[in-house]
Amino acid sequence: MAATFARTFRARPYLTSAAFAGVVGAAYYTTTQRPVLLDSAHNATQTFSFPKTMLFSQQLTVTGVEQVNHDTKRITFSLPGGKEETTGVPASAAILTQHTPSNAWFPVLRPYTPIHDRSEPGILQLLVKKYPLGVASSYMHSLTPGSQLTVRGPIPGYVWQPSPTPRSVLFVAGGAGITPIYSLAREALKDEQDRTRIHLLWGVNGERDIVLREELAALQAKYPERFDVRYFVSSSDEGGKDAGSLATTPAKGEQSREKGYIDAGALRRAMEACESGGGSLGDAKGTKVFFCGPPGMQEKIVGKKGILSELGVGKKEVYAW
Numbered sequence: 001m002a003a004t005f006a007r008t009f010r011a012r013p014y015l016t017s018a019a020f021a022g023v024v025g026a027a028y029y030t031t032t033q034r035p036v037l038l039d040s041a042h043n044a045t046q047t048f049s050f051p052k053t054m055l056f057s058q059q060l061t062v063t064g065v066e067q068v069n070h071d072t073k074r075i076t077f078s079l080p081g082g083k084e085e086t087t088g089v090p091a092s093a094a095i096l097t098q099h100t101p102s103n104a105w106f107p108v109l110r111p112y113t114p115i116h117d118r119s120e121p122g123i124l125q126l127l128v129k130k131y132p133l134g135v136a137s138s139y140m141h142s143l144t145p146g147s148q149l150t151v152r153g154p155i156p157g158y159v160w161q162p163s164p165t166p167r168s169v170l171f172v173a174g175g176a177g178i179t180p181i182y183s184l185a186r187e188a189l190k191d192e193q194d195r196t197r198i199h200l201l202w203g204v205n206g207e208r209d210i211v212l213r214e215e216l217a218a219l220q221a222k223y224p225e226r227f228d229v230r231y232f233v234s235s236s237d238e239g240g241k242d243a244g245s246l247a248t249t250p251a252k253g254e255q256s257r258e259k260g261y262i263d264a265g266a267l268r269r270a271m272e273a274c275e276s277g278g279g280s281l282g283d284a285k286g287t288k289v290f291f292c293g294p295p296g297m298q299e300k301i302v303g304k305k306g307i308l309s310e311l312g313v314g315k316k317e318v319y320a321w
């Protein structure tokens, strides 16, 4: 077999050249940055979707940075195709940001969930919480208007199917885990044919950690029959002087807060509220609870011996990001 190949390449040098050119071309194609293949606003099928921007990194330009609380920034990017493009990133899916720290060999990649309205052309917006020693979040917080960010993705989120009949689901978020939960809730609520009721429990350390306050209050006001938000504030310590003027104030129509963690009692009451709302509990795939939060909270609530398991909610009935 090898001899046959050798003979062929000796006899037909152009074949060898073509093969070599092919390999070089393929290498060039897979390592070079390409123009962003985002959705055209008029053709919602060609976008960011895998594997396009997973293989080929893309550059987005920062157009706005807003400090929304003591540790979180809302960063807005423009898309290269301007108003002719939407990101095409599905609801609750994340993009991967990429940067190489100055003293590192390898790039740092982290997922972040876009929070802008998916139908809005020309932009991508992230809400980024900064961790004191966080490599990516610190880098993201250093971006200013005009900066460029390399992105890939998206990595899939939950594929939501609307329900024509009444049903309820429970969403549980912890801290910065609100972003995919918010993205999915907004998408589901926007669909007027969808009769799903969403009960959201959101746990934060302090009052000042609440973000997307106006947006959640607006959803609650617009869809009072389908959306209910309860905040759980575990600590009354607002971080002293740091809280300052960036400590947010309740939005109009916002539910009052409960003190403490999202515990077994809170989850039981929420499950009962879901069950008594009329219709079924859970979606067509049988998912009853959607969770996104920090590792400790995840273990406590959706872990093997977590609260949901004690309440009889099976592993397959929970989706966690």
Ligand SMILES: Cc1cc2nc3c(=O)[nH]c(=O)nc-3n(C[C@H](O)[C@H](O)[C@H](O)COP(=O)(O)OP(=O)(O)OC[C@H]3O[C@@H](n4cnc5c(N)ncnc54)[C@H](O)[C@@H]3O)c2cc1C
Binding pocket: 094, 110, 111, 112, 113, 114, 126, 127, 128, 129, 130, 131, 132, 133, 134, 135, 136, 137, 138, 176, 179, 180, 293, 294, 295, 321
């Ligand atoms: C699917 C998905 C979507 C996400 N979407 C968002 C988003 O929209 N906005 C956002 O701000 N983040 C989001 N994250 C988290 C984000 O990807 C990073 O993990 C986070 O920004 C920390 O990265 P870092 O490099 O700054 O921290 P690292 O350098 O990885 O960690 C440094 C230290 O920070 C602390 N830390 C890191 N992550 C956490 C955490 N989750 N909880 C508590 N402490 C932590 C730890 O003490 C850790 O030792 C998402 C994560 C996933 C999996």
